[in-house]
Structures are given as structure tokens and as C-alpha cells.
Amino acid sequence: MLAHLINGISLGSIYAIIALGYTMVYGIAKMLNFAHGDVIMVGGYVSFCSMMYLGLPAPVAILAAVFVCTVLGIVVERLAYKPLRAATSLAVLITAIGMSYFLQNAALLIWGANPKAFPNMFKNIEAIEFAGARVSPVAIVSIVANLIIMIALTLFTTRTKVGKAMRAVSEDKGAATLMGINVNFTISLTFAIGSGLAAIAGVLLCTAYPTLMPTTGSMPGIKAFTAAVFGGIGSIPGAMIGGILLGIIEILARAYISSELADAIVFGVLIVVLIFRPTGLLGKQVHEKV
Amino acid sequence: MSKSPEVKLVNVPSPNFVPEKDIDKPLVLEAAHLGIDFGGLVAVDEFNIGIGATEICGLIGPNGAGKTTIFNLLTKVYEPTRGTIMLGGKDTHNMTPVQVNQMGIARTFQNIRLFDKLTVEENVKIGLHNHIGYHTLSGVFRLPSYWREEKKSHEKALELLDIFGMADLANVTADSLPYGAQRRLEIVRALATGPKLLLLDEPAAGMNPSETEELMNNIRKIRDEFQIAVLLIEHDMNLVMGICESIVVLNFGRIIAKGTPSQIQENPQVIEAYLGTHRG
Amino acid sequence: MKMIKNASTASKKAFINYGIVIVFFVVFQTLVSTGNITSALKGQLIPITCYMIMAISLNLVVGISGELSLGHAGFMSVGAFTAVIVSSLMDGASNPARLLVSIIVGAITAAIAGFLIGIPVLRLNGDYLAIVTLAFGEIIKNILNCLYVGIDDKGVHFAFNNPNALGMDPLGKVIINGPMGAVGISKIATFSGAVILLMVILIIIQNLVNSRTGRAIMAIRDNRIAAESMGLSPMKYKMLAFTVSASMAGAAGAVYALNYSTLVPKKFDFNTSILVLVFVVLGGIGNMTGSLIAAGVLVVLPELLRKFSDYRMLVYAIVLILVMLVTNNEKLKGKIDTFLKKFRMNISKGGRKK
Numbered sequence: 065m066l067a068h069l070i071n072g073i074s075l076g077s078i079y080a081i082i083a084l085g086y087t088m089v090y091g092i093a094k095m096l097n098f099a100h101g102d103v104i105m106v107g108g109y110v111s112f113c114s115m116m117y118l119g120l121p122a123p124v125a126i127l128a129a130v131f132v133c134t135v136l137g138i139v140v141e142r143l144a145y146k147p148l149r150a151a152t153s154l155a156v157l158i159t160a161i162g163m164s165y166f167l168q169n170a171a172l173l174i175w176g177a178n179p180k181a182f183p184n185m186f187k188n189i190e191a192i193e194f195a196g197a198r199v200s201p202v203a204i205v206s207i208v209a210n211l212i213i214m215i216a217l218t219l220f221t222t223r224t225k226v227g228k229a230m231r232a233v234s235e236d237k238g239a240a241t242l243m244g245i246n247v248n249f250t251i252s253l254t255f256a257i258g259s260g261l262a263a264i265a266g267v268l269l270c271t272a273y274p275t276l277m278p279t280t281g282s283m284p285g286i287k288a289f290t291a292a293v294f295g296g297i298g299s300i301p302g303a304m305i306g307g308i309l310l311g312i313i314e315i316l317a318r319a320y321i322s323s324e325l326a327d328a329i330v331f332g333v334l335i336v337v338l339i340f341r342p343t344g345l346l347g348k349q350v351h352e353k354v
Numbered sequence: 355m356s357k358s359p360e361v362k363l364v365n366v367p368s369p370n371f372v373p374e375k376d377i378d379k380p381l382v383l384e385a386a387h388l389g390i391d392f393g394g395l396v397a398v399d400e401f402n403i404g405i406g407a408t409e410i411c412g413l414i415g416p417n418g419a420g421k422t423t424i425f426n427l428l429t430k431v432y433e434p435t436r437g438t439i440m441l442g443g444k445d446t447h448n449m450t451p452v453q454v455n456q457m458g459i460a461r462t463f464q465n466i467r468l469f470d471k472l473t474v475e476e477n478v479k480i481g482l483h484n485h486i487g488y489h490t491l492s493g494v495f496r497l498p499s500y501w502r503e504e505k506k507s508h509e510k511a512l513e514l515l516d517i518f519g520m521a522d523l524a525n526v527t528a529d530s531l532p533y534g535a536q537r538r539l540e541i542v543r544a545l546a547t548g549p550k551l552l553l554l555d556e557p558a559a560g561m562n563p564s565e566t567e568e569l570m571n572n573i574r575k576i577r578d579e580f581q582i583a584v585l586l587i588e589h590d591m592n593l594v595m596g597i598c599e600s601i602v603v604l605n606f607g608r609i610i611a612k613g614t615p616s617q618i619q620e621n622p623q624v625i626e627a628y629l630g631t632h633r634g
Numbered sequence: 635m636k637m638i639k640n641a642s643t644a645s646k647k648a649f650i651n652y653g654i655v656i657v658f659f660v661v662f663q664t665l666v667s668t669g670n671i672t673s674a675l676k677g678q679l680i681p682i683t684c685y686m687i688m689a690i691s692l693n694l695v696v697g698i699s700g701e702l703s704l705g706h707a708g709f710m711s712v713g714a715f716t717a718v719i720v721s722s723l724m725d726g727a728s729n730p731a732r733l734l735v736s737i738i739v740g741a742i743t744a745a746i747a748g749f750l751i752g753i754p755v756l757r758l759n760g761d762y763l764a765i766v767t768l769a770f771g772e773i774i775k776n777i778l779n780c781l782y783v784g785i786d787d788k789g790v791h792f793a794f795n796n797p798n799a800l801g802m803d804p805l806g807k808v809i810i811n812g813p814m815g816a817v818g819i820s821k822i823a824t825f826s827g828a829v830i831l832l833m834v835i836l837i838i839i840q841n842l843v844n845s846r847t848g849r850a851i852m853a854i855r856d857n858r859i860a861a862e863s864m865g866l867s868p869m870k871y872k873m874l875a876f877t878v879s880a881s882m883a884g885a886a887g888a889v890y891a892l893n894y895s896t897l898v899p900k901k902f903d904f905n906t907s908i909l910v911l912v913f914v915v916l917g918g919i920g921n922m923t924g925s926l927i928a929a930g931v932l933v934v935l936p937e938l939l940r941k942f943s944d945y946r947m948l949v950y951a952i953v954l955i956l957v958m959l960v961t962n963n964e965k966l967k968g969k970i971d972t973f974l975k976k977f978r979m980n981i982s983k984g985g986r987k988k
Contacts, residue, residue: 096761144955151962153760154702158915159962161704161908162954169948282904286772289765322795324813328776331769338762339754429863455865467860469853479846480853484865486846490874493845494838500845507846547864 067197068319069312074203074272076311077210081265082288083295083303084217085258091234091298092254095153098160099140101285102167103259107133107266108182108276109175115183122185129263137259138252146248164282171278182274185267202271209264214304217257221300230254234298283327287314290334296347305345373599376406380443382551382583383428383459388437389607390427397423398607401437405551410577410584412594412615415604416627421587422464424604425553428585429461430454442550456484458550462540462557464587470529474520474539477528478511481546485510514542517579518572533560538569545576552576554586558593566590570597595619603627648840651923655836658930659829666825675934682933683828684710684890687835689913689925691882694839696911697920698848699875700855701756702764704907705771706883711778711902712747713740713884714891718816721892722785722809729822736822737831737888744884745877747774752876756869771907778899783810815898816891823892831889835882839922842878851875912950916957 082104089097107129114125144163148156189201221227232240233250241247269284270276287310295306313333318326337344381404388401398420405411413421426432428439430451439446441457449457460481469477479486486507488499515521518538523531528539537557544552557573558566570593577584588594594601595615603611603618605627611618618624662679665671692706717736724732751770758766782793786806793799797812810816842848853861854868862868891897913932917924936946960966 096765144959147959147963147966150964151958154696154700154919155958155962157702157761157764158911159955159958161911162951162958165908165947166951166955169951173944173948286765286768290769293762293765322780324780324795325776328773331773334769335754335766338758338766342758342762431859431863450867451859451862452865452867455863461863463860463863467857469856469860471856472849472852476849480849480861480866481864483846483850488846490842490845490847493847494841496841503846543864 066195068315070194070197070199070203072312072315073308074200074206074311075315076291076308077206078265078268078272078307079284079288079291079311080210080304080307081206081213081261081268082284083292083307084213084300085262085265086289086292087295087297087299087303088230088254089258090292092230093141093145093251095145095156096160096289097145097255097258098157098285099163099167100258100262101281101283101288102164102171103133103136103262103281104266104269104285105171105276105278105281106136106167107263108270108280109171109180110263111185111267112180112182112270112276115185122187126185126264126267129267130260133263133266134256134260137255137262140259141252141255146251168278168282175278177278180276182270182276184274185271200272202268206268206272209268210304210307213261213264214300217300226250226253287327287330290330293334293344294337296344299344299346302344302346373406373409376409379407381405381440382407382409382442383585384440385428386438386440388424388427388434388439390423390432390435396607398427399436400608401427401604402609403602403612405583405585407550408577408581408583409600410573410586410598412598412601413585413587413604414589414591414594414601415610419604420607421604422555423607425461425555425587428454428553429459455547455549458548459553460544460547460549460551461553462537462544462555464555464559466533466536466540468528468536468539468543471527473525473527474515474531475508475511475524477539477543478514478546479507481543482507482510483547485546485548511546514546515539517545517576518542534562534565537561538572541572541576545580549582551583551585554584554588556587556589558588558590563592566593569593573597644844647923648844651836651840651926652833654923654926655829655833658926659826663825678933679825680823680828680893681890682930683825683832684886684893685910685913685933686926686929687832687886687889688883688910689917689929690836690839690922691879691886692910693914693917693920693922693925694842694875694882695879696914698843698855699851699872699879701872701876702760702767702911703876703879704764704768704904704911705751705774706767706879706910707902707904707906708771708774709744709748709880709883710887710890710906711774711899712880713737713744713887714897714902715778715781715810715816715887715899716740716743716884717888717891718809718819718897719783719790721820721822722807723790725820729820730827732820733822733824733827733889733892736892737885740888741881741885744887745881747884748877748880749873751880752873756872756876768904768907771902771904775899775903778810778815778902779813781810782808782812784808813899815896815901817896819892819895819897821893821895823889828889831885835885836922836926838878839882847871847874912954915954916950 082100085100086097089095089100110132111125111129114120114128115122120128140163144159145156148159186201186205189204191201192199192204221231229240229245229250230253232243232245233247237247266281270280288307291306291310292303294310295302295304310330310333314326314330317329321329383405385401385403389399390397401424413424415421423432427434430446430449433448441454441459444457446454469480486503488503492499512521512524515524520535520538520542523535528536531539537559541554541557558569561569573584574597598615601613601615601618602609603624610627611621611624613621666676688706688710692703695701695703717740720736720739721732724735755763755766755770780795782797782800784791784800784802784806786803788803791800791802800808807818809818850866851871853864854866854871858868913929914925916932917928960970
């Protein structure tokens with residue numbers, strides 16, 4: 065049981081890191097970036113290639129993945145989403161789905177459909193024993209990384225000027241513009257941070273579940289969105305709580321109910337949350353103006 | 355918040371101010387002690403009104419006084435925090451906008467809400483929706499009732515559009531109409547639902563004086579022809595004073611005066627709170 | 635979104651679509667009977683027709699009702715697996731009768747699924763609605779992955795998540811075997827049957843759209859608050875569109891399933907839903923003619939251009955993004971309009987010079 069809980073928290077931490085990207089982008093650009101999950105996959109491939117083909121050490125490979133994904137995030141936003149700021153949410157979502165498909169199929173052409181066996185990134189870290197349960201290196205890294213990222217992001221959005229600008233844009237784009245905030249820059253920055261985090265999540269995810277395919281990111285992506293909604297979209301601590309709870313639910317469902325039905329149960333959580341508490345655990349209420 | 359609690363009110367609260375011709379008929383709408391709070395902020399409070407069966411009543415007040423909020427309360431877009439709304443003698447507590455429309459209340463919107471991509475005729479037919487008597491399946495299988503009722507609703511739609519001389523625009527999409535015509539179409543569409551009470555939210559906004567004049571005549575014509583009551587929000591004082599039989603003045607979410615146009619024009623509080631800002 | 639201008643142009647458009655279906659059928663039926671068709675393409679005829687049904691039925695939800703549904707393949711699979719069971723039970727009856735009953739029962743089951751799923755889903759809006767339909771699509775797939783059905787002398791046996799719980803006679807036959815899917819399906823679907831179904835569904839959709847019900851659905855799409863104030867219940871009409879659309883996907887799934895001897899639930903995953911959405915978007919949201927053509931062309935084209943099949947999805951993705959950018963960005967739209975105008979002027983000038 066404890067082992068399952070630890071696994072759940074570990075997987076949940078990865079979801080939380082991905083969910084942060086969703087929650088920030090949704091909060092600021094008011095769009096569901098469907099392609100976010102596929103950025104995870106790109107991060108996985110970039111770190112894989114850096115290690116296996118270029119022979120770079122693990123930390124450098126992770127940095128490379130973060131760099132590539134950050135740039136990718138900015139480029140995707142500029143090319144596909146920015147021209148649609150004024151469009152309906154239907155149009156933006158379809159575009160995001162198109163982008164998701166583009167990334168998956170581009171990966172398919174570049175790296176092929178065969179799954180790649182992802183190397184162990186954290187050979188130098190020892191597994192630890194915790195109350196009789198083994199905590200794997202990747203679990204340690206995931207949990208620690210999640211905590212660090214969470215604290216750093218909270219400080220960033222509350223203490224720094226740019227972070228405050230971000231919150232201002234998420235409250236009211238028009239007013240933020242009038243206050244002299246560069247909205248385009250702020251949105252780009254949000255995508256950059258979200259995508260960089262997705263790269264880290266990609267490395268963690270591929271280390272924990274070492275098969276890498278072009279579709280690797282899509283399911284965790286959707287589940288992380290579920291986590292973001294669960295915790296309350298737009299909320300940074302919400303993403304962490306939602307992610308970890310979802311990770312635990314998934315692992316327990318897999319262990320005690322059915323591995324075939326684990327995904328269905330996770331999605332069931334999404335549906336229940338949206339129906340009974342659409343603003344999530346920590347979200348805010350919004351009114352429609354008539 | 356309210357700066358005028360001790361103002362002496364004209365005919366407030368009810369007994370209602372109802373024109374003589376409607377005195378023997380039941381009130382079409384009666385609201386008592388109506389109020390709503392938004393997040394602890396009192397938006398409307400102690401709103402009392404009774405509208406006679408064929409009365410034209412004006413609801414005026416400075417911007418932000420809560421006029422449109424009252425429309426949203428009466429049409430149940432918002433559920434009131436306090437008070438009751440009786441429509442044709444029935445309490446509308448916990449009813450939906452759909453239900454109160456079917457009970458005889460129809461409205462237009464301050465920010466025009468037409469079905470943009472549909473034609474003028476289709477917009478009116480949507481207003482007629484609940485009076486078109488064929489089942490979905492009759493439509494799918496094109497049974498005789500479909501053809502009969504569609505023909506009837508086509509004729510009815512043109513007839514209604516003709517009130518505003520818009521019958522020749524029937525096949526134009528709503529978003530291609532000029533602004534004034536869009537406002538008129540909203541009135542026709544609301545009228546098509548067969549209301550007993552028509553709520554008009556700034557019907558003359560953006561119209562020139564001659565258009566406004568025509569609108570006034572048409573509002574009167576609609577009232578006389580359909581024998582319905584009209585409650586209208588308007589900033590154009592010529593229109594309000596010209597056609598309203600009674601006027602309710604709102605400020606900071608509260609009624610500060612009720613009366614005939616001449617009573618309202620003479621009321622010093624109204625002049626101070628509202629007309630003063632307009633008439634200098 | 636293109637809208638119907640008035641009754642006469644609406645019925646003209648409807649008849650154009652009937653014409654397209656008839657031409658589609660006549661051309662391919664002739665090619666088949668004269669033997670001028672590759673066997674690969676011939677095998678695709680029924681799936682193409684099913685995808686056309688999928689596209690126009692999804693367009694009813696996305697284009698007419700204005701809700702983005704990402705779980706359409708889920709309803710298709712409900713219809714498909716229902717049809718497999720029904721057709722197995724009717725072993726011995728004539729094939730057209732089996733096909734017809736399978737389609738009807740498949741459509742009804744999918745409609746029930748659509749109704750039940752619609753209750754929670756249609757209370758949501760926009761992105762949330764989309765993601766929840768996706769979630770339901772995946773849930774349906776997961777549930778079908780756990781479904782075991784067998785038939786023996788005593789009747790039908792169902793088991794969930796545990797094949798040993800079927801409790802079958804040794805002589806009984808397993809027809810749906812969890813993740814392995816349906817096996818030993820009798821291939822009773824025919825091209826003409828599929829086209830008749832397509833025609834019936836097209837008629838239903840077009841007549842529905844051009845009736846008071848269709849107007850109500852579109853009114854709610856264009857302005858929910860105004861529609862409510864006109865006495866139209868959004869839930870009622872959104873539900874109607876969603877359920878009808880689901881039942882049509884179920885009917886398409888039934889025909890689709892009975893065209894193969896085996897079928898796995900994974901076939902109807904999220905990717906299939908997206909593929910159908912691609913047809914709808916590329917054909918023009920709300921445009922039934924476009925859906926028909928896009929579904930037809932995009933299924934046939936990769937068959938004809940085998941070499942490029944690797945690039946197919948990549949190209950779809952790019953085209954999808956470009957279409958959205960061009961149709962939804964005012965600047966780009968303007969630029970393209972002026973470009974087209976110039977282009978036309980150049981052509982007409984060129985024509986005069988000759």
C-alpha cells in the first residue's frame with residue numbers, strides 16, 4: 065500500500081509539473097493548449113538523442129531538452145495561436161489539436177514508430193528505503209523537482225515584476241495593456257515556461273516509464289489537464305494538489321481495480337469534478353455578463 | 355452607498371401607479387421588495403413595481419443605476435436575492451428564463467443579441483418557435499403539418515416584420531442590417547413570442563430623431579394592436595416623456611421616484627439625481 | 635460558418651448533396667461492376683461511406699449545435715459492437731434483415747449512450763465540454779476493452795473484466811473478447827446498403843436543420859441568452875442534436891463493423907474522433923456538402939497516393955492549422971480575399987487578351 069502511495073505521488077508529481085504548463089497557459093491565454101502533451105514527447109526525444117547519439121551527460125541532455133522545448137513553445141504560440149487571439153475558443157482548440165497532430169506526426173517521421181528504450185537518467189542517485197518501501201531514484205527526483213518548481217513559480221508570480229504582469233494579464237488583458245504591460249511578451253513567456261517544464265516532465269516520465277513513442281505525451285497530457293482542472297485551472301498550488309491526487313488515484317486504481325480501467329477512472333474523476341465543482345478544488349468563480 | 359434614503363418618494367412602495375384604463379384589469383407584473391446582491395454588494399434593493407395590463411412604463415436612471423439588472427431579474431437571467439416577482443398572478447420563484455418567457459414576458463437587449471448568421475425571417479420564426487405547432491419528427495419526415503405550419507409561420511413573420519416596414523428585408527442575414535434595423539428586429543422577435551409584457555432595453559439607442567419618432571409611434575401601435583404592456587429603459591427623454599404613462603426612476607439600485615411624466619419632471623430629487631445631469 | 639440564406643437556397647443545397655451521394659454511388663458501383671477498381675480501393679468503399687456518415691453527423695454537433703465533440707468515435711464503437719452481437723444472434727436470418735436490424739439496434743444503443751453522456755456533458759461549455767467528450771470517448775474504449783460476450787445454446791453471456799466469468803457451454807462461441815475485440819464477424823455489410831444509410835441520414839439531418847427544431851438549435855448556438863429569452867430550452871435542443879448525432883455515429887459503426895471479420899475497440903480511439911473532426915473542419919464547419927467531399931477525398935486520396943501515406947497525417951495537421959488560421963484571422967482573411975480578387979482580375983484580363 066505504501067509503495068503504491070509513493071508511486072502515486074511520484075507519478076502525480078510528474079502530472080503536476082505538466083499541469084502547471086496547462087494551468088498557466090489557460091489562466092493567461094484562456095486557451096486549452098492541446099499540443100502541450102506533445103511537447104513532453106519532444107522533450108523526451110531531445111534528451112534521448114542527446115544522450116544516445118551525441119553522448120552528452122544526463123544533466124546536459126536535460127538542459128538541451130528544456131532549451132528546445134522552450135523555443136518550440138514560443139514558436140508554436142507565435143505561429144499558430146497568436147493570430148487567433150480574437151477567434152472563438154472552438155477555432156483555437158481545433159488549431160491546438162492540429163498542432164498536437166503536427167508534432168506527433170513530425171516525430172513519427174523523424175524518429176519512427178518503433179518505441180525507443182529510454183536510458184536511466186539518474187544512475188548516480190541511490191534508491192532509498194522509506195518505512196520498508198523502496199523509493200526509486202526517479203521518484204525522488206520527481207517529487208523534489210515538483211516541490212522546487214512549485215516554490216519557484218509561486219515566488220516568481222508573486223514577487224517579480226514579470227510574474228505580477230503575468231497575473232495582471234490573466235485577470236484582464238485589456239486593462240493590463242493600458243497599464244503598459246506587454247501582453248504578447250507575457251503570453252510568450254508563459255508558453256516558454258510551460259514548455260520548459262513540459263521538457264522536464266518528459267525526461268521524468270520517460271525515465272519512470274521507459275518507452276518513448278510519438279504518442280507518449282498525449283495521454284499524460286490529457287491526464288495532466290485533468291489534474292489542472294481538478295486543482296482549479298489557473299491555480300499553481302491547485303496544479304500540484306490536483307496532480308498528486310490524480311497520480312495516487314491512477315496508481316491505486318491500477319493496483320486494486322483494473323489496469324484496463326485505470327484511465328477510465330481518471331477521466332471519471334475529471335467528469336465528476338467538472339460537474340460538481342467546475343472551478344476545481346482551488347479555483348475561482350466567474351460570472352457571465354448579460 | 356445610497357445617498358438619498360430620506361428622499362420623499364412619489365407613490366412608493368405600492369399601491370401601484372396604474373393608468374386609469376387598466377385599473378379594473380389584473381396587473382401583468384408585480385414585483386415586491388425585489389433585490390439582488392453581487393458578492394455582498396447590493397446592486398438592487400426594495401424594487402417595487404406593478405404594471406397595468408396595457409401600460410407603457412418607463413424605467414429611467416443614470417448609468418449604473420441597475421436598470422438592466424432589473425430586466426435580468428424580471429426575466430430570471432438572475433435569481434433575485436430578495437423579494438418576489440408575480441407574473442400574471444403567479445410567483446416566478448426558481449423559474450428559468452425559458453419558463454417566464456412562456457408565461458408571457460419577452461425582452462430586447464441593450465447590447466443587441468440577434469442570431470447573426472440567420473436571416474431576418476428566421477430570427478422572427480425563432481421568436482414564433484413555441485407557436486409553431488409541429489413535432490420534430492414531422493419536420494424530419496416533412497409531414498403535412500410541417501408544410502402547413504411553416505407556411506403559417508412564414509406569413510405571421512412577414513406580418514410582424516411589416517409593423518416596422520421590414521418585410522422586404524426578410525431574406526437578409528441579421529448581421530447585415532444597419533444598427534437601427536437590428537434594434538427594430540429585436541423588438542419584432544420579442545413580440546413574436548406572444549408576450550403580455552414587453553421589456554425594451556434602450557430601444558432608441560443609436561437612432562436619429564426621426565427614427566426615434568417612428569419608434570415611438572410603433573411602440574404605441576404595438577401596445578394598441580396586441581393589447582400588451584411595455585416596460586422600457588431609455589435615455590432619450592423625449593421618447594420617455596412622450597409615450598410613457600408612468601415612470602420609475604432608479605438611482606443606486608433603489609427607486610427614488612414614481613409617477614406620471616409631469617410628476618417626474620417636477621420632482622426635485624429626480625432632477626438632481628438624473629435629469630439635472632442631462633438638462634444642465 | 636456558412637448559413638442557409640432562405641428556404642429555396644436551402645433546399646437547393648440539400649438536393650446538391652443528394653446528387654453528390656447518388657453520383658458517388660453510381661460512379662463507384664460502375665467501377666466495381668466493370669472491374670476498373672483496385673481491390674484496395676474497393677475494400678475502402680464501405681469505410682468511406684461510414685466516414686461520410688460520421689462526418690455529417692459530427693457536423694450536426696460541431697457546426698449546427700456549435701459544440702466541439704471529441705468523442706464521436708466512442709458512439710461509433712457502441713454501434714459497432716452492438717451490431718456484432720445483434721448480427722451474431724440473428725444467425726440464420728437473411729443478410730439484409732440482419733444488417734438492417736443491426737443498424738437500427740446499433741443506432742438506438744448509441745443514442746442511449748449519447749443521451750446518458752449528454753446529461754453531464756451538455757451542462758459544460760467550450761473547452762471543458764470538448765475535453766469531457768474526449769474523456770467519455772476514452773472511457774467507452776476502456777469499457778469495451780473489458781467486455782466479454784459469448785453465445786451458446788442458453789443465449790448471450792456477458793462478462794466484465796474477467797473472461798472466465800462468461801460461464802459458457804463448451805460449445806459456445808466467444809464473439810467479443812476484451813481487448814482482442816470482436817472476432818468471427820459475418821461480413822454482411824454491402825456498399826449499396828451503406829449508401830442507402832448515408833442517404834437516409836443525410837435526409838434526416840438536412841430536414842432537421844431546415845425545420846423549427848434546426849432553427850432552435852442554431853439560435854442557441856448563435857446566442858444562448860437570447861434564445862432562452864425567446865423560450866427555447868438550450869439543454870433540450872443541445873441534447874436533441876447530441877443524441878441524434880450519436881445515434882447516427884452508432885449506425886455508421888454498425889455498418890463499419892459488419893464489413894470486417896475482426897474488430898478491436900482500439901480502432902475507435904481518440905485518433906478516429908480527430909480524423910472525423912478533420913473532415914468536418916476541412917469541409918467547412920456547418921457545411922454538409924464539404925463534410926461529404928472531405929470525408930470521401932481524404933479517405934481515398936491516401937489510397938491513391940500510397941507513396942505519400944507516411945506524410946498523410948502530417949499534411950492533414952498542417953492543412954487543419956492553416957484552414958483555421960485563414961478562416962479565423964481577420965488580417966489573413968483580408969489578405970487572401972484581396973489576393974483572390976487580384977487573381978480573378980488577372981484571369982479575366984488574360985481572358986480578354988486572348
